[in-house]
Each structure stands twice: as C-alpha cells, then as structure tokens.
Amino acid sequence: MKAIAKRPDVDLSIEFAGIKSPNPFWLASAPPTDKAYNVERAFEAGWGGVVWKTLGEDPAPVNVSSRYSAHFGKNREVLGFNNIELITDRSLETNLREITEVKQRWPDRALIVSIMVPCVEESWKAILPRVEATGADGIELNLGCPHGMPERGMGAAVGQNPDLIEQVTRWCKTYSRLPVIVKLTPNITDIREPARAALRGGADAVSLINTINSITSIDLDHMVARPTVGHQSTHGGYCGAAVKPIAMNMVAEIARDPATRGLPICGIGGVSNWHDAAEFVALGAGAVQVCTAAMLHGFRIVEEMQDGLARWMAEKGYRRLSDFSGKAVPHTTDWKYLDMNFQTIAHIDQDQCIQCGRCYIACEDTSHQSIAKLVDEAGARRYEVIEEECVGCNLCQITCPVEGCITMVPQESGKPYMSWNEDPRNPFRESA
Amino acid sequence: MTDSLDHLPRAGDGGRDAASLEANFRDLHPPLTQRQAIIESQRCLYCYDAPCIEACPSDIDIPRFIREISEDNINGAAQTILEENILGGSCARVCPTEILCEQSCVRNHDAECQPVLIGLLQRHAIDHMHFTEHPFPRAADTGRHVAVVGAGPAGLSCAHRLASHGHRVTIFEADPRPGGLNEYGIARYKLVDDYAQKEIDFLLEIGGIEIHYGQQLGDNLDLATLKRDHDAVFLGLGLGTSRRLGLAGEGAPGVATPGLMPATDYIRTLRETDDLSTLPLARRCVVIGAGNTAIDMAVQMARLGADEVTLVYRRGIDAMPATGHEQEIARANGVKIVTWARPEEILLDAEGRVAGMRFARTQSRDGTLMDTGETLEIAADGVFTAIGQALDEAHLAAIPGLEREGGKVHVDGHFRTDLPGVYAGGDCIALGQDLTVQAVQHGKLAAQAIHQDLMAQQEVA
Ligand SMILES: Cc1cc2nc3c(=O)[nH]c(=O)nc-3n(C[C@H](O)[C@H](O)[C@H](O)COP(=O)(O)OP(=O)(O)OC[C@H]3O[C@@H](n4cnc5c(N)ncnc54)[C@H](O)[C@@H]3O)c2cc1C
Numbered sequence A: 001m002k003a004i005a006k007r008p009d010v011d012l013s014i015e016f017a018g019i020k021s022p023n024p025f026w027l028a029s030a031p032p033t034d035k036a037y038n039v040e041r042a043f044e045a046g047w048g049g050v051v052w053k054t055l056g057e058d059p060a061p062v063n064v065s066s067r068y069s070a071h072f073g074k075n076r077e078v079l080g081f082n083n084i085e086l087i088t089d090r091s092l093e094t095n096l097r098e099i100t101e102v103k104q105r106w107p108d109r110a111l112i113v114s115i116m117v118p119c120v121e122e123s124w125k126a127i128l129p130r131v132e133a134t135g136a137d138g139i140e141l142n143l144g145c146p147h148g149m150p151e152r153g154m155g156a157a158v159g160q161n162p163d164l165i166e167q168v169t170r171w172c173k174t175y176s177r178l179p180v181i182v183k184l185t186p187n188i189t190d191i192r193e194p195a196r197a198a199l200r201g202g203a204d205a206v207s208l209i210n211t212i213n214s215i216t217s218i219d220l221d222h223m224v225a226r227p228t229v230g231h232q233s234t235h236g237g238y239c240g241a242a243v244k245p246i247a248m249n250m251v252a253e254i255a256r257d258p259a260t261r262g263l264p265i266c267g268i269g270g271v272s273n274w275h276d277a278a279e280f281v282a283l284g285a286g287a288v289q290v291c292t293a294a295m296l297h298g299f300r301i302v303e304e305m306q307d308g309l310a311r312w313m314a315e316k317g318y319r320r321l322s323d324f325s326g327k328a329v330p331h332t333t334d335w336k337y338l339d340m341n342f343q344t345i346a347h348i349d350q351d352q353c354i355q356c357g358r359c360y361i362a363c364e365d366t367s368h369q370s371i372a373k374l375v376d377e378a379g380a381r382r383y384e385v386i387e388e389e390c391v392g393c394n395l396c397q398i399t400c401p402v403e404g405c406i407t408m409v410p411q412e413s414g415k416p417y418m419s420w421n422e423d424p425r426n427p428f429r430e431s432a
Numbered sequence B: 001m002t003d004s005l006d007h008l009p010r011a012g013d014g015g016r017d018a019a020s021l022e023a024n025f026r027d028l029h030p031p032l033t034q035r036q037a038i039i040e041s042q043r044c045l046y047c048y049d050a051p052c053i054e055a056c057p058s059d060i061d062i063p064r065f066i067r068e069i070s071e072d073n074i075n076g077a078a079q080t081i082l083e084e085n086i087l088g089g090s091c092a093r094v095c096p097t098e099i100l101c102e103q104s105c106v107r108n109h110d111a112e113c114q115p116v117l118i119g120l121l122q123r124h125a126i127d128h129m130h131f132t133e134h135p136f137p138r139a140a141d142t143g144r145h146v147a148v149v150g151a152g153p154a155g156l157s158c159a160h161r162l163a164s165h166g167h168r169v170t171i172f173e174a175d176p177r178p179g180g181l182n183e184y185g186i187a188r189y190k191l192v193d194d195y196a197q198k199e200i201d202f203l204l205e206i207g208g209i210e211i212h213y214g215q216q217l218g219d220n221l222d223l224a225t226l227k228r229d230h231d232a233v234f235l236g237l238g239l240g241t242s243r244r245l246g247l248a249g250e251g252a253p254g255v256a257t258p259g260l261m262p263a264t265d266y267i268r269t270l271r272e273t274d275d276l277s278t279l280p281l282a283r284r285c286v287v288i289g290a291g292n293t294a295i296d297m298a299v300q301m302a303r304l305g306a307d308e309v310t311l312v313y314r315r316g317i318d319a320m321p322a323t324g325h326e327q328e329i330a331r332a333n334g335v336k337i338v339t340w341a342r343p344e345e346i347l348l349d350a351e352g353r354v355a356g357m358r359f360a361r362t363q364s365r366d367g368t369l370m371d372t373g374e375t376l377e378i379a380a381d382g383v384f385t386a387i388g389q390a391l392d393e394a395h396l397a398a399i400p401g402l403e404r405e406g407g408k409v410h411v412d413g414h415f416r417t418d419l420p421g422v423y424a425g426g427d428c429i430a431l432g433q434d435l436t437v438q439a440v441q442h443g444k445l446a447a448q449a450i451h452q453d454l455m456a457q458q459e460v461a
C-alpha cells in the first residue's frame, strides 16, 4: 500500500460549453472510446471525460485489415501516427445501450457522443433524440474524418464546406438540447472559416484538430505505402506528437479571431503530457482531448497528466484552469505587429560547451557566418559568436545538443517599439 | 616455443578441459546487437570537424560511418571505414579506443560523461557488411612491382593500397602465416574465431598481391636482390625481439632458464594452440612490465587458471603505459599490480629453475627513480618479461646504409628510409605509437608515397 501523499491544492475541474468534468483531460473519439469496456477502464484510470467513438447510421461500416502506421524517430519513438479506420464498426443499437449504461455508472464524468450521419436533415433528426436519450452530456459533430467517409459525402467532405457546417450545426441545435461541439478538420486552408460557420450555426464549442491527410512511409521493397492492405494502400489521417504544432496554430487562429471571440475551444492533436495540455490551455483551450498518446501507452498516462498539471499550476499560483486559459493569446499576433527594433544575440556558455561544432557548421553553411571557430595552441577548439554578424535567428541554439549552453540574449537597443507598418524600410508603410 | 616451461603443470591438469578454458577466451567485448547499434549510433552528435577523426591514427571519418549505420546503410558505413583503414575490422577490436577516438568524443564532456562506443560501432559495420564483390577496384596495371617485407598490419595495408593503384605486390613473410602480431601477438580474447585470417582473405580479394612465406630478410632473402627485382621495397618488419632484463639468473642470450621467458613468446603459443589445456601453467606467475603486453600476459595466465598473478612495475601506477581501461581489466581478472619495485635478481631453485624474484623497492625523488634500500621477494614458478620489443638486429645488421633512430629504422615524413627506393612503416620505425591502427596508417601512407614516387619517375623517364 502506498502512503497517502499531499496533493497540490488546485482545482482541475472544468465546465466546458456547459459540460462539467472533474478534469480537463478527455479521450478523443477513437478506438480508446469505442466501447463500454475501454471507456470504463479509462474512467477508472482517471480520465475526466470521453468523446465516444463516432456513431453513424446502420449498417455500420466495415474496416479493412492493417489499419495503422507510424512515422518513427530513430529510437523507434513514434513521432506521428496514421490510421485508415472508419467510424464505429458496431451497430448503433449496441453503442447507444452501452453509452446509457456507462453514463449511469459514471455520472460525474463527461460523456460526449461523436456523430457522423449523411448530410440530410432526416438523418440528423432521427439520430439526435436517440443519443440524447442515453443521458450523454453533449454531442460532437465529426466533420473531419479525412479518409473513407468523405468518399461517402461525410466527414471532411462536410467539414471543408462552411455552408454545410453551418447547416448541420443548425440541425443539431434544432433537434437536440445537448451542447454541440463541432470538430474541425485541419485539411483546409483557413481554419477560421469553418469555426465561424460553426458559430453561425449555433455551435456551443469547436474542437480541433481531427487528423491530417498523410502517407507516413513507403515500403521500398514492395513499392507500396503503409499501412498496406494486400498490395495497396491509401492515405490516412495523421495525429500524435508531430501534429501538435499544427493543431496549436489552428487553435490560436480561432482564439484570436474577433469573429469567434469567446467560442469555447477543445484542443486536440498530439497532446501527450501535462505540458502539452497546459500549452493548449494557454492558447485558449478550455479542455483537451487525447488519442494517440493513450493508444501508445495506455490510460495510465492521465495520472501523470493530472499530477504534473496540478503541481505546475500550484507553483505558478494558478488555482483553476481559467486562471491561465488564453494567457498566451494576446502575445500571439501577426508578423506585421512584431517589434522591428527588438534584437537578440546568441551567447555560448563556454563552461557548458562540449565543442561539437554543430552551431558553427549550421551558421556557417546555412545562416549568417556568425560563429567563429578558434583553435588555441594546445589544439583545443572554442566557438564564439561574432556579435556584429548575429541576426538572432536561434538556429545555433536549436542545433546545440546541450540544453542551456546557447542562450539568446535580448539586447538593450534603447529604441522604442516599431512595427513593420511604421518601419521606414517598409516601402508600403502606412504613413502616419 | 615454451620449452623452458616444460617442467610446469598444464592448464588442463585438475580436470579442466579445453572447452571450459576456451570459454575464458571468448570475445572480451561482445558485439552490439542490431538494436544496440542503432541506439548507440543515435548518440553520435555528428560533430563538425569531429575531434574523434583527429584522434583516430588512421583518419576514419567516424561521424559519417556512424550516421550511415543509423541510416541503415551498412555497406556505406563499412566502405567509409575501409577506405581509410583496410584492417578496420581488427582495429575495431584491438584499438585502445579509450586513449584514441573515444577519448576525444565530445560526449565525454557532456552531462552524460560517456563517449559514443565508436569501436563497437566500427565492428558492427564491418561484421555486417555484405559486398557482392571486393569494394575497392584495382586500377589498370602500371607494370610496376613492389616488394613488401612482412605481412603484419603495416605490410598488408601497404600492399592493399599499392594494389589499388595498379601496382603488382609481392609480400615476403618469414612466418608460415600472414598477420604479424594480429595473428600471434594480440590477446586471444580480442581477436576470436580466426578473425585475423578472415580479414586478410578479404583484403587479398583486391587481387595483384602474392605472398611468399618462409622468406626471411637477412636470412634467405637479401635487400639488394629485392631492390634489383622490384621498383620499390617496403619494410614492415615489426619488432622481432624482446628486451632482456639483463639480470643475474637470466642466463646467457639464447640459453633458456627454466621458468623464465618473454611474454610475447608465451602469447604466441597461446594464440596458436588449438587446445588451451596443453599450455604450461605458471600457478604463481610474475609479469615484469607495465604496458599492454604485460597486462595481456597477466590476464591470459589468470584466465588459464593461475592461482596468483602479480604484475610488477618499477614506477607508480600513474606512469604505467597500459591504459586505465587495461588496468581495470587486469584487476577484474584478479591480477595483483605491485608498483615501485625494480627487478634485482631471478631466484633459482637447486635444479636451476625459477623459484621467484627479488625486487628492490623504489621511490621517485624529484622525478629520478631511486632505490629505497628495502627489497621484496615474490615466489613464482614462472616469470614473464614484457619490458618492450626491439628491432631484430640479428637479421638487419647486414644491411648497409639502413640508418637507425632511437633503436628503430629512420624514415623521413614520406616513410622513405635512408636507402633509395626503400620505405618502412609500422612498429619498426621511429614514428608514432606501437599500435595496430598506427601500423595500418603507416602502410597506407607509405603506399601513397611509393605510388607518387613511382609515378614521378615515370614522368621523368
Ligand atoms: C603482445 C602484444 C599485444 C598487443 N596488443 C595490441 C592491442 O591490443 N592493440 C593494438 O593496437 N596494438 C597491440 N599491439 C601492437 C600491435 O600488435 C603492433 O603495433 C602491430 O602489429 C605492428 O604491426 P607491424 O606490421 O608493424 O608489425 P608486426 O605485426 O610485428 O608484423 C611484422 C611482420 O613482419 C614479419 N617479419 C619480421 N621480420 C622479418 C624479416 N626479417 N623478414 C621477413 N619477414 C619478417 C613478421 O613475421 C611479421 O609477420 C600488441 C603488441 C604485442 C607485442
């Protein structure tokens, strides 16, 4: 038996678009939430909520064999994950029965049902009351599945068309009293358009991102992509750690769009630990959803996620998520508003430097020739920044294998803030 | 070769069979698995102007071959190694990497304090290469013919590089087998499974190299004839004789004292035997010296089953030429290292056999070694000397004009001896350290020099 340890005094509970949850960690609609067995194990492990694997009309689709593939790092760490699965392949009846039972057994957890039916009013009108009857807390519209379903006029085929998003959302608000979360596809040029359309349709929140069209690798012996089905393959949906930067940008775009200001956002895409979650929250997310990290490590990761987030919040003096939610949004702006007078310069801490020369060759070959390679009489090498040449690009810091050895030091220029709009070097300057 | 130990028991006495002894001589550092190699290759930072390249006596582009391993290009990795060091496979096994490439790995300064395992990665690449034909082509025949004396690492490396330039090479080797110390000097657990011979078979695949065995310069072969019949001569003779202690009880040169012998002679027998249980075993064994040969001798005797192995050195531990890593291996094998003791007398029993040794205790006063006045006696039934190797002057004396420097053959920066058309490299010359990798480098560079000199002659002609 473990001793009972002291826990940080913070409140991780949230209310997202009217849905209460003991913590902001939800499992995304995917295999981990495909049936009662998994979902109950997830709740036992401590997940605050789940978005049930997307329901559709019967007959349920049939999946192919060989479904996943990965983009691996050299030590076999999974950088990105790819799948060609469809929505639930179990009957609507079975899913609805299980959802009802699970919600009854776990009343304090958030249970959201993901839905994808054809883009006709009757279909939505028919399924929504049945979902509501389960006692679920909300619905999520899967308008983002990038493979298989779009070929049938669903998923991303709807999510890429703002008019259809607005339409479907409106049907949901008409035929259901449940909060409606619209899940967005990233396979689109400007993520703000579908978010605005969802809001026009009456959405209570958006969640993003669904998976990104991808081919992870080619089997060069057989000249076919992975995952391989017989002698063929097809593009799949990409997710996992590698998509986090893309997802965060899209979350930030919506968070700082005046047209959607205040629209709750559920952050999805590569969340693997408390740190990732905190970052999404800082960009305005009110909750996060996780799929790949759970698929790779099991449900237990939520314990570290809760604990890590709580400790960090306690250290920072945040009592609840809303204390820091969106705090990074005001600092995320357009390029043209950046301060042209700001200057930072690389500094190499000679005590930490291991003389690998990586910063040197990176800057010399591909940047601004701002690092000098010096060799003393004893043959010892030393790398020094040529401050006059350094443009402050961060490349050396990024390539340095020793964390903290190269720091970027902001320079005291004594000059006031000046945007590109105000910069005399800008030929298209908006004259004051 | 071990006649002077005939009176001693055998390693197999007391029921130890050849197989169980053989188990003590398996690979000292077992190879990396495929998975370990990939993980280890990832640790390489791919330094620019990498310090490990500078530290490798044979100039291997180490970061490059490691990156090739990590990118699943094993043949590319092997070629990167072999194009600088055709004996890269044995070097990977025998190099004291702790004072060469791995010592300079920047990862030593990193928070990890642990270098990339360059030697083992090098071995991985060579062990797993799978060329369908020899990876180095032979240039069109130049019509030139070079004699190489000695089929050790220096001679073999020189021959391969000469062959690749299209010269015909004939190697004259005193022994019945090629390889030099790779074959009969390196500790048995460093080069297992007849690796030296396999590597030489691979090297000779380039073609254009012929080896004549039983040909000893200064005996049945003379330099003048070699020079007459060839366009150039390379001497890779190594150091054929062991230094003597010059002590009472040692017997006159050529006269064996029962129980006393040079370590290299014993090691040679140990390397050559098919049955370790037949080897004479010095139950109480004293090894004089402090280099890697002394360590190899002590450790191998310990692994053969000696009760007590003592290595005695006249100076302190810090002055020992054997690397710290080698000293650790010795201690791990139960070898006792006694320092500050200078050999004074070999103690003999009534039958004139070694019974032990007396040492004078020493100390260092302002850097000069002095006796303290105390003595130390160690009982032993076998004493092995490993105080250095020297040129086999008996066979070289007759060669006029071959100048010496510090007891070794003198060469210029291009490995030219003082005799026109005669080059030398490896242990027998006065450059660098006595290491396999150094010999390979000498052979390679000498071949380049020979090639250039021959081509220059052609232009003049
Ligand atoms: C016991 C011992 C252990 C060692 N362990 C290591 C180690 O672990 N790692 C390492 O890097 N180095 C080690 N060395 C050193 C290494 O073996 C040598 O540096 C290397 O072998 C030198 O190569 P070489 O070609 O110059 O000479 P050798 O290897 O000595 O080869 C010389 C060849 O020339 C032949 N020859 C000699 N005289 C004549 C002649 N007159 N006519 C014709 N042929 C002749 C010999 O038979 C021999 O084949 C060790 C040395 C010894 C003695």
Ligand SMILES: Cc1cc2nc3c(=O)[nH]c(=O)nc-3n(C[C@H](O)[C@H](O)[C@H](O)COP(=O)(O)O)c2cc1C
Pocket (backbone or CB within 6 Å): A028, A029, A030, A031, A053, A054, A081, A082, A083, A085, A086, A087, A088, A114, A142, A145, A183, A209, A210, A211, A238, A239, A240, A241, A243, A268, A269, A270, A271, A289, A290, A291, A292, A293
């Ligand atoms: C195997 C698999 C199946 C998925 N099925 C669905 C689905 O049915 N409905 C849905 O809305 N999203 C589905 N997704 C997308 C995930 O819910 C999530 O949006 C995406 O994986 C990004 O999050 P992650 O980086 O944490 O995995 C699926 C993802 C995977 C890996």
Ligand code: SF4
Pocket (backbone or CB within 6 Å): B055, B056, B057, B058, B059, B060, B062, B085, B088, B091, B092, B095, B097, B100, B101, B102, B118, B119, B122, B437
């Ligand atoms: S040859 Fe020896 S020193 Fe050079 S890289 Fe290989 S193991 Fe290191």
